[in-house]
Amino acid sequence: MRQRMVLGGDVNIQGRRDPAKAFAGLRQVFEPADVRFVNLEGALAAPSIDGVDIPHKPGWSHSDPRMVEALVTARIDGVSCANNVTYPAGAMLASLSALDAARIGHCGAGPDLDSAYRPLLIERDGTRFGFLAYTSIAFPYGHAAGPGTPGVATIRATTSYIPDPRVAEVPGRPPTVLTEAYPDQLARLVTDVAALRDRCDVLVVSCHWGVADQPPCHYQRQIGRAAVDAGADLIMGHGPHSIGGIETYAGRPICYSLGNLVFDWPRMTGRHLDGLLLDCAIEDRRLRTITVRATRRNPDNEVRLLDGSSEASVLAAVAAQSVA
Template identity: 50%
Template sequence: MITLVLGGDVNVQGRKTPSTAFERLEPLLKGAGLRFVNLEGPLDAVMAEALTSGGIDVVSCANDLTAPATLPVLDRAGIAHCGAGPTLDAAHTPAVLERSGEKVAFLAYTSLRPYGAHLEFPGVAQAFATTAYQPDPRVAEIPGRPPLVRTTPLPEHLDRLVADVKQAKAAHDHVVVSMHWGLPGAELTEYQVAYGRAAIDAGADLVAGHGPHTIQAVEVHRGRPILYSLGNLVFDWPAMRGRHVDGLLAGCMFGDEPRLELIPVRRNADNECVPLAGDEAGKVLRYVADLSARRSTTVTIRDGIASVGVGA
């Protein structure tokens, strides 16, 4: 059995002591067989100490426009990465790690173009979507009602993602798909659901979302989880100080009896990411449970930890 812990968006910059960035999360991280986060932003050799000290094994770089400079830093630090590379084929090549005699393949994609910039770096795995606006059905009787926003995956990107997952599943024991997508807040876009379910249908064991910087629902599709957004984890952007402070750590066990547990975390007044407990943990997890119920998924809360039924 393999235990995987996943966190959301991580940005490390300007820290006096990078090696302590994940210190308060160590009890939740150290027992895992594999640790994954989404790396959002540039990383130099000094700041890479945050990831190595935290025991992070693999990161997504699909949403990072500085990937050409960051990937060599990760390589020197011994941290696996996926979603970006010197060529498009490299970006679509999974990072593969082995634990307990089983291999886990990590694929990563981005649906977002940071800051509206054009993705000139050739090796970024893209999962873009089109946007259309449909008049509200009642606009004739109530002028001014906002339109419905309809989003659809780009067919060529969806086809490539499905092909990647099928190929990875054929060659490895487990497949994890990382998606940088969505909008801030509780509501899901249609393309998130389409991509997430397609990845599961193609053979992914788990889809981990991030990008909105807020927590979103969990959905179990065909017995396997889609974590639509884990929110922020360690996050040092000055513009994000005091904003979108809540996130989730997800613990997933692959094996004959798969399990998924969620633990809430929060960046405190010193911008240190710490686990929540007591009433504050309960509030966050009830929020997750309410959102997930809309996706026909039951989240059970006990002692500051949420469990999600998976498998079958």
Template identity: 45%
Template sequence: MITLVLGGDVNLHGRAKSAFGQLEPLLKGADVRFVNLEGPLEAATAEALTSAGIDVVSCASDASHPAATLGVLDQAGIAHCGAGANLDAAHAPAVVERSGKKVAFLAYTSLRLPGQVAQPAAPGIAQAFATTAYQPDPRVAEIPGRSPLVRTAPVPEHLDRLIADVKRAKAANDHVVVSMHWGLPGAEIAEYQVTYGRAAIDAGADLVAGHGPQTIQAVEVHRGRPILYSLGNLLADRPDGLLAGCMLGDEPRLELIPVRRTADGESQALAGDDADKVLRYVADVSALRATKVTVQAGIASVAVGA
């Protein structure tokens, strides 16, 4: 069994190297630790990641200074995925080996600015973009002015590339984790998120970890494997997020612990009523996706592997 701890968005600008200090008991107990990195990274701020023992980061959510950030990560010994010197490098997995088992991490973004996307001979990020269309509400003939339905779908060639990436990574490694930077703030999950998430699981991913909306979203179990639609923030401008602990193997397990940024800019695990309030919300929105989340003593357990 391999134990993973996964966090959501992390922006280290202006943070102390002790930013994850209160989470160290949770982080250090895992075999592999993963977060999504937002914003450029410098050697000084990288100390916050190395002090916390972060093993792998996604760089797919920011490409403002890709070469410099990737260089700092390489120097710090932190594996990275989702960005690279060219298209193939951006789509290449970061592979971590523990106890004779290899875990491959792939990362993509559906949220990007022009010029950020990797090209065959130019640096950038790996994209999994979507199209947007507006469908008139079915009752608009009866009630003029009703808001249209928003329909989204993956860009076909991006979906095909993601599926091929996952299959290739699964063939060469024991486990595959897919990181997706996507979505809109709030509880509602866009159609394209569901399509990408389920396609990644169908292609062989053990887990899909989402982030980007700056809010917590539902968990869905698809074919016995979890899709975490948004872990929210681990260390960013908005306060709340989830820390996900996952065991990969014959008897997979998933647990969620709520975290919040303190007034000092550090991240801490919630407890008591504060924790239960966040986790009951997770249970409620996950139930809408036919997924049972059990909350007890500040920890949520998700039934996976069935």
């Protein structure tokens, strides 16, 4: 039995008169798929009364709940809600309710710790697909889920700096930046993946992480490889908005950033236009091959599949950042 799973990066849908058309340019990839999963970058919630939806992120606005129609029309089966704009708690809970009402699965956020870290399971013709979602990009206070408090599933990292040896002689030389995942949260991810491994045939870990237009940080490689060692079939990264490379580790792909897919936040207009789709072939309940498809938002901010020289240029950029 052959099946297809399509994975996409950051999706933000807002201000559309007809949200049903948001994914129209990707229909030829999405329609034949058996499972479709993306990162939902933005809560489906009414705007705050004072007009400030996220106090520490000026200019950010939540997506009207009716924008869920875009996901429904595209037949999105599941979304990650583990990211830095699934905030604050009231908007997050409203968004989860909107997804539930539309019968769209989700993971990475919830009303308490256990629900935030709970995997999403989808079954298609006897094949069990499992998804876990985490974010390393998160507000330091009131954002992570707790034992009795709502929030997102986090896997945080520390940052430290080693001054350049010549900085006293040559002011301004950049330091070496060191990052490490929090040991307890990394251990939780490993435990989560190992526990899910026995419950599914295809296991995907979704990670919101990284820095725009930069190679992967050490903590990203650390998390990605730990997830593979614990049993993940594929790591799908997102968060920087720019596309990133793909590392093959122990025979499994770690896709560091799929970039933007549909993205309507006005401040992203004309920026980070390229994205990647992972078109995954499943055979006999196992992930066999992955075809990387390139996308681009056009001047009207509508996403389209690329082909020919445009696609080749994007894929060459991915290859240049990749590690075999």
